[in-house]
Amino acid sequence: MDEFEFIKSIQQKSYVQPSLIKGIGDDAAVFRQSYQDTVMAVDTFVENIHFSRKTMHPFHVGYRVLAANISDMAAMGCDPAYYLISIVIPESWAEDELSEIYRGMKEIATEYKMDLIGGDTVSGNELVISVTIVGFVAKGSSRYRSSAQDNDKVFVTGTLGDSAAGYYLLTNESDGEIGGYDYFVNRHRMPKPRIAFAKWLESLSRISLNDISDGIGNEAAEIAEASKVSIHLDYSKIPYHHDLEYFTQEQQKKWKLFGGEDFELIGTVSEKEWPLVVEAGKQTNTKVTEIGYVKDNVHSNNSVFLYEDSKVTKLDKLGYTHLK
Amino acid sequence: MDEFEFIKSIQQKSYVQPSLIKGIGDDAAVFRQSYQDTVMAVDTFVENIHFSRKTMHPFHVGYRVLAANISDMAAMGCDPAYYLISIVIPESWAEDELSEIYRGMKEIATEYKMDLIGGDTVSGNELVISVTIVGFVAKGSSRYRSSAQDNDKVFVTGTLGDSAAGYYLLTNESDGEIGGYDYFVNRHRMPKPRIAFAKWLESLSRISLNDISDGIGNEAAEIAEASKVSIHLDYSKIPYHHDLEYFTQEQQKKWKLFGGEDFELIGTVSEKEWPLVVEAGKQTNTKVTEIGYVKDNVHSNNSVFLYEDSKVTKLDKLGYTHLK
Numbered sequence: 001m002d003e004f005e006f007i008k009s010i011q012q013k014s015y016v017q018p019s020l021i022k023g024i025g026d027d028a029a030v031f032r033q034s035y036q037d038t039v040m041a042v043d044t045f046v047e048n049i050h051f052s053r054k055t056m057h058p059f060h061v062g063y064r065v066l067a068a069n070i071s072d073m074a075a076m077g078c079d080p081a082y083y084l085i086s087i088v089i090p091e092s093w094a095e096d097e098l099s100e101i102y103r104g105m106k107e108i109a110t111e112y113k114m115d116l117i118g119g120d121t122v123s124g125n126e127l128v129i130s131v132t133i134v135g136f137v138a139k140g141s142s143r144y145r146s147s148a149q150d151n152d153k154v155f156v157t158g159t160l161g162d163s164a165a166g167y168y169l170l171t172n173e174s175d176g177e178i179g180g181y182d183y184f185v186n187r188h189r190m191p192k193p194r195i196a197f198a199k200w201l202e203s204l205s206r207i208s209l210n211d212i213s214d215g216i217g218n219e220a221a222e223i224a225e226a227s228k229v230s231i232h233l234d235y236s237k238i239p240y241h242h243d244l245e246y247f248t249q250e251q252q253k254k255w256k257l258f259g260g261e262d263f264e265l266i267g268t269v270s271e272k273e274w275p276l277v278v279e280a281g282k283q284t285n286t287k288v289t290e291i292g293y294v295k296d297n298v299h300s301n302n303s304v305f306l307y308e309d310s311k312v313t314k315l316d317k318l319g320y321t322h323l324k
Numbered sequence: 325m326d327e328f329e330f331i332k333s334i335q336q337k338s339y340v341q342p343s344l345i346k347g348i349g350d351d352a353a354v355f356r357q358s359y360q361d362t363v364m365a366v367d368t369f370v371e372n373i374h375f376s377r378k379t380m381h382p383f384h385v386g387y388r389v390l391a392a393n394i395s396d397m398a399a400m401g402c403d404p405a406y407y408l409i410s411i412v413i414p415e416s417w418a419e420d421e422l423s424e425i426y427r428g429m430k431e432i433a434t435e436y437k438m439d440l441i442g443g444d445t446v447s448g449n450e451l452v453i454s455v456t457i458v459g460f461v462a463k464g465s466s467r468y469r470s471s472a473q474d475n476d477k478v479f480v481t482g483t484l485g486d487s488a489a490g491y492y493l494l495t496n497e498s499d500g501e502i503g504g505y506d507y508f509v510n511r512h513r514m515p516k517p518r519i520a521f522a523k524w525l526e527s528l529s530r531i532s533l534n535d536i537s538d539g540i541g542n543e544a545a546e547i548a549e550a551s552k553v554s555i556h557l558d559y560s561k562i563p564y565h566h567d568l569e570y571f572t573q574e575q576q577k578k579w580k581l582f583g584g585e586d587f588e589l590i591g592t593v594s595e596k597e598w599p600l601v602v603e604a605g606k607q608t609n610t611k612v613t614e615i616g617y618v619k620d621n622v623h624s625n626n627s628v629f630l631y632e633d634s635k636v637t638k639l640d641k642l643g644y645t646h647l648k
């Protein structure tokens with residue numbers, strides 16, 4: 001199979017998005033969007049840095065790289081619509097494995113009603129997958145990190161630390177019975193970005209949102225810095241799956257605060273609109289937990305503070321920083 | 325400099341595109357485009373496959389990867405507006421060289437009034453640059469390869485074979501004086517996509533367009549196949565720079581037909597609207613040359629024929645095919 005045949009094999013037979021005018025097959029794709037804003041992001045994944053065959057089947061690699069991008073759309077409060085895939089393929093990846101990567105992407109794309117509208121396929125020495133994602137949102141309704149204000153409540157969706165626990169289970173021999181093995185592994189391999197929940201919040205007058213890819217410490221810090229406020233988190237309130245208690249206190253803490261890759265959302269909202277966030281959780285079957293509050297105080301702004309028992313610590317950006 | 329500082333260093337201080345709502349700095353970029361169609365493409369470049377330090381300074385690497393993408397926008401008849409850069413950085417590239425790559429991109433982005441609105445920066449073992457480009461075009465005015473019809477005239481812009489000649493000069497010791505050394509090298513390193521020309525054609529009722537990245541044989545074949553017609557090219561009419569005559573007949577022919585990377589346009593247009601194409605060339609200072617015609621005949625469709633002296637040959641897709 002040469003490049004042309006391969007591209008043909010991954011091409012969709014039909015498209016679901018009504019705004020699409022031209023999909024794959026010319027110099028570029030074309031769509032028309034007159035009534036909403038367009039939202040776009042790019043994310044790149046390198047083998048053995050962002051994923052590994054040790055913990056993922058090729059199907060999961062595809063599923064998860066697209067999930068990470070869809071999660072960015074959730075963090076913007078928008079609906080994902082299109083994706084484009086650039087892939088650098090080394091000799092070590094067989095054709096059927098590549099097809100599995102695309103099958104994984106197609107699986108999650110179908111769940112979220114997205115179309116593959118372009119890409120590029122080249123050879124190289126290591127597998128690199130670069131995803132461009134496009135979404136739409138009601139005009140002026142994008143959710144930014146810079147919208148947090150004094151006295152906002154801070155909340156998160158779902159449970160934290162699951163993905164890191166899954167990764168740990170996949171890379172370590174477990175001594176004894178671990179409850180929730182399948183649950184944690186599945187959360188690591190096939191995360192479900194919170195699109196429905198974020199979309200339900202569209203009517204709120206103000207909300208800040210960020211998705212948890214690098215760990216809640218880092219994501220909260222991004223909101224604090226963009227909004228020029230401080231964020232105060234209560235460690236005892238951070239939600240986790242009950243089976244996380246099979247692990248040591250130290251592991252639990254590390255994973256909940258810095259594990260990342262759960263692709264849940266952290267947000268801040270006024271006390272007045274907080275009931276709407278709770279309602280969004282109910283309507284979209286999304287667990288929502290209040291975990292802290294926002295303060296605008298010149299002495300503490302741009303920082304994140306963690307309250308645990310009687311101690312207060314300042315959370316640093318301990319998320320994984322690429323590039324040297 | 326860590327990832328965050330590097331991203332900060334390449335961030336634009338201000339943006340020129342009026343449709344932009346949010347540039348770099350959140351989970352995604354946002355723009356609003358109510359009156360035009362949006363056009364999008366992705367292209368990926370791997371060191372030592374698509375470019376090499378032997379023939380390019382880092383500045384040219386940046387200039388040229390973006391030029392290739394802008395050329396796709398020209399082939400769609402649209403105006404480039406935004407770009408997003410994903411880059412995989414190996415240890416072997418120093419920070420000042422990376423800055424030069426971005427300076428090269430910024431140079432051509434400024435020429436074409438484009439904004440850098442996003443990207444991703446990760447480490448890896450080989451340099452990979454993936455460009456996402458976004459452009460706008462009047463509703464319904466995108467130019468497709470599938471629009472060629474019986475009796476259309478076939479034309480190209482500029483001169484062909486220049487980039488291949490430049491590459492040859494950069495990779496071979498020249499025995500004797502070669503005229504046009506700087507010209508050819510510059511055409512290889514800093515091609516100028518034909519946006520102004522393609523935009524001028526917006527009022528035409530019908531035109532097929534493709535950009536010449538892989539060689540005219542391949543690009544003509546793409547139009548022939550998409551339009552289900554045959555294309556007939558007169559070799560003696562293919563335009564070239566007079567200094568190409570310093571090279572052998574064999575070299576000239578190979579470069580003109582299969583060199584590619586000149587990022588000129590090949591198109592087909594009805595006889596009736598041909599004068600408008602000639603006028604577009606005059607208005608935008610673009611050399612335009614008629615080089616053949618289109619036939620819709622069931623026995624020869626999907627093929628490209630080359631007429632040279634008294635011989636007719638069928639041109640195959642001899643463009644560079646990636647992936648095995």
